[in-house]
Amino acid sequence: xxxxxxxxxxxxxxxxxxxxxxxxxxxxxxxxxxxxxxxxxxxxxxxxxxxxxxxxxxxxxxxxxxxxxxxxxxxxxxxxxxxxxxxxxxxxxxxxxxxxxxxxxxxxxxxxxxxxxxxxxxxxxxxxxxxxxxxxxxxxxxxxxxxxxxxxxxxxxxxxxxxxxxxxxxxxxxxxxxxxxxxxxxxxxxxxxxxxxxxxxxxxxxxxxxxxxxxxxxxxxxxxxxxxxxxxxxxxxxxxxxxxxxxxxxxxxxxxxxxxxxxxxxxxxxxxxxxxxxxxxxxxxxxxxxxxxxxxxxxxxxxxxxxxxxxxxxxxxxxxxxxxxxxxxxxxxxxxxxxxxxxxxxxxxxxxxxxxxxxxxxxxxxxxxxxxxxxxxxxxxxxxxxx
Amino acid sequence: xxxxxxxxxxxxxxxxxxxxxxxxxxxxxxxxxxxxxxxxxxxxxxxxxxxxxxxxxxxxxxxxxxxxxxxxxxxxxxxxxxxxxxxxxxxxxxxxxxxxxxxxxxxxxxxxxxxxxxxxxxxxxxxxxxxxxxxxxxxxxxxxxxxxxxxxxxxxxxxxxxxxxxxxxxxxxxxxxxxxxxxxxxxxxxxxxxxxxxxxxxxxxxxxxx
Numbered sequence: 232x233x234x235x236x237x238x239x240x241x242x243x244x245x246x247x248x249x250x251x252x253x254x255x256x257x258x259x260x261x262x263x264x265x266x267x268x269x270x271x272x273x274x275x276x277x278x279x280x281x282x283x284x285x286x287x288x289x290x291x292x293x294x295x296x297x298x299x300x301x302x303x304x305x306x307x308x309x310x311x312x313x314x315x316x317x318x319x320x321x322x323x324x325x326x327x328x329x330x331x332x333x334x335x336x337x338x339x340x341x342x343x344x345x346x347x348x349x350x351x352x353x354x355x356x357x358x359x360x361x362x363x364x365x366x367x368x369x370x371x372x373x374x375x376x377x378x379x380x381x382x383x384x385x386x387x388x389x390x391x392x393x394x395x396x397x398x399x400x401x402x403x404x405x406x407x408x409x410x411x412x413x414x415x416x417x418x419x420x421x422x423x424x425x426x427x428x429x430x431x432x433x434x435x436x437x438x439x440x441x442x443x444x445x446x447x448x449x450x451x452x453x454x455x456x457x458x459x460x461x462x463x464x465x466x467x468x469x470x471x472x473x474x475x476x477x478x479x480x481x482x483x484x485x486x487x488x489x490x491x492x493x494x495x496x497x498x499x500x501x502x503x504x505x506x507x508x509x510x511x512x513x514x515x516x517x518x519x520x521x522x523x524x525x526x527x528x529x530x531x532x533x534x535x536x537x538x539x540x541x542x543x544x545x546x547x548x549x550x551x552x553x554x555x556x557x558x559x560x561x562x563x564x565x566x567x568x569x570x571x572x573x574x575x576x577x578x579x580x581x582x583x584x585x586x587x588x589x590x591x592x593x594x595x596x597x598x599x600x601x602x603x604x605x606x607x608x609x610x611x612x613x614x615x616x617x618x
Numbered sequence: 619x620x621x622x623x624x625x626x627x628x629x630x631x632x633x634x635x636x637x638x639x640x641x642x643x644x645x646x647x648x649x650x651x652x653x654x655x656x657x658x659x660x661x662x663x664x665x666x667x668x669x670x671x672x673x674x675x676x677x678x679x680x681x682x683x684x685x686x687x688x689x690x691x692x693x694x695x696x697x698x699x700x701x702x703x704x705x706x707x708x709x710x711x712x713x714x715x716x717x718x719x720x721x722x723x724x725x726x727x728x729x730x731x732x733x734x735x736x737x738x739x740x741x742x743x744x745x746x747x748x749x750x751x752x753x754x755x756x757x758x759x760x761x762x763x764x765x766x767x768x769x770x771x772x773x774x775x776x777x778x779x780x781x782x783x784x785x786x787x788x789x790x791x792x793x794x795x796x797x798x799x800x801x802x803x804x805x806x807x808x809x810x811x812x813x814x815x816x817x818x819x820x821x822x823x824x825x826x827x828x
Contacts, residue, residue, distance in 0.1 A: 392808065418798050419798060
């Protein structure tokens with residue numbers, strides 16, 4: 232440790248302004264603060280120091296994602312076993328899936344952090360931790376069969392056009408991870424939807440008889456609702472789907488961590504659920520197609536709903552910032568999810584599009600909430616002035 | 619003033635970069651999104667707009683002292699509409715398949731903001747020859763962007779240039795797939811944004827001060 236510290240101190244002048252590699256200053260700074268706690272203290276004035284900084288926030292979110300990631304790894308192996316009739320133990324399933332997940336994680340982090348470093352270098356900013364969570368979210372919302380070059384392209388598109396051109400971490404309008412998914416969804420639909428993309432190796436090999444690989448949401452669309460997995464199976468996550476999203480239970484563990492540490496907004500999560508349930512009940516009253524007949528609470532365990540509600544909708548940058556706005560924002564996401572699932576047969580899953588749409592609206596919601604506050608208080612002030 | 623004076627040359631070159639109708643004035647975006655899925659319609663559309671702008675500019679400029687100001691827009695529209703119908707008929711006669719692909723967008727050249735903009739801003743106050751050059755220049759500036767976008771969209775969206783497959787089959791065999799988003803108008807909008815980005819990083823004077 233000591234020798235590493237000395238080495239860094241010795242090289243530091245080279246990267247400081249005026250040094251030989253001054254242009255690479257922010258890369259050097261990133262490596263230094265990654266290895267050692269920075270000892271920068273404020274020089275002037277009084278500052279409030281909070282224990283929670285960006286790095287810790289990101290670390291907690293990653294911790295909250297671990298259950299979904301572990302379960303997702305196991306599910307890759309389990310679903311593959313189901314499709315080809317291979318019996319494996321829990322550990323073997325997990326190892327099988329984890330080995331499939333690692334390349335996705337490596338590509339996601341490699342491309343994303345690479346762009347982040349280059350952008351920081353060009354701007355002369357410090358490299359920040361903005362990509363840490365996005366880098367793990369993106370593989371978790373991809374189908375396991377996604378080709379690596381597509382993943383790299385999507386990550387590059389999302390980071391450059393979703394984040395860097397708006398000014399970097401904290402300035403993005405839309406959730407970067409969902410943008411990566413949306414890009415692939417529209418650019419390469421054959422790799423992002425359908426029945427065969429969710430299970431490892433399914434497009435190349437013939438599965439055992441009677442195995443379809445369709446997600447429950449797709450099964451309803453195909454009129455095969457009776458073949459659908461049970462509520463219990465969908466809650467536990469024994470169903471095909473994107474890697475990290477299938478298990479509502481694993482996501483709920485993550486939600487508990489986020490709510491307990493105060494990092495994820497429980498108001499958004501709750502209002503998304505409320506919005507979905509109320510729209511779902513409304514549709515149950517008038518069941519015109521198979522999706523509308525689906526009991527409202529089924530929406531909560533199907534597709535990417537839970538994962539999106541807990542990890543995507545609560546993204547502090549793109550969600551509404553006012554407290555009242557959070558309720559409206561979440562509720563409308565819930566309503567839109569059900570609407571897209573029911574009325575748009577081309578998109579069996581609505582969570583991604585619902586959140587992206589509400590991301591765009593959230594500044595507008597905030598604006599009206601703040602205007603409302605101003606008007607109410609102004610009214611109060613005027614009444615007093617008259618009295 | 620000689621025919622090819624430096625002033626006239628400026629009229630021709632300015633719209634290509636510093637006064638580009640699409641990337642600087644943000645005019646004519648609608649047709650730029652709609653006809654650039656393939657390169658060939660983009661080229662034909664660019665040429666059509668260039669011809670219509672140039673000749674309308676010439677005609678309006680020649681009549682500019684006789685047009686009552688109150689009804690000038692109507693007069694301008696009549697001239698533009700005549701030109702567009704002529705171009706449309708020519709396209710149908712000689713390149714019928716492209717005319718089919720462009721469909722309604724040839725007719726919509728009438729409402730293209732670039733043409734009305736040039737008539738109002740330039741032809742109404744300048745002599746015929748500079749007006750003609752100005753029309754050619756603006757048409758070229760428009761066509762240039764359309765061709766660039768059309769080329770990129772056809773290459774990545776359909777794997778072809780002017781209808782010829784240029785991406786080798788071995789690419790597809792190893793798993794390459796054409797990008798479906800390039801076929802959607804969204805991609806054209808993003809590409810226009812990228813072109814504006816690149817242009818501004820080379821021409822710092824275009825960046826607004828906030």
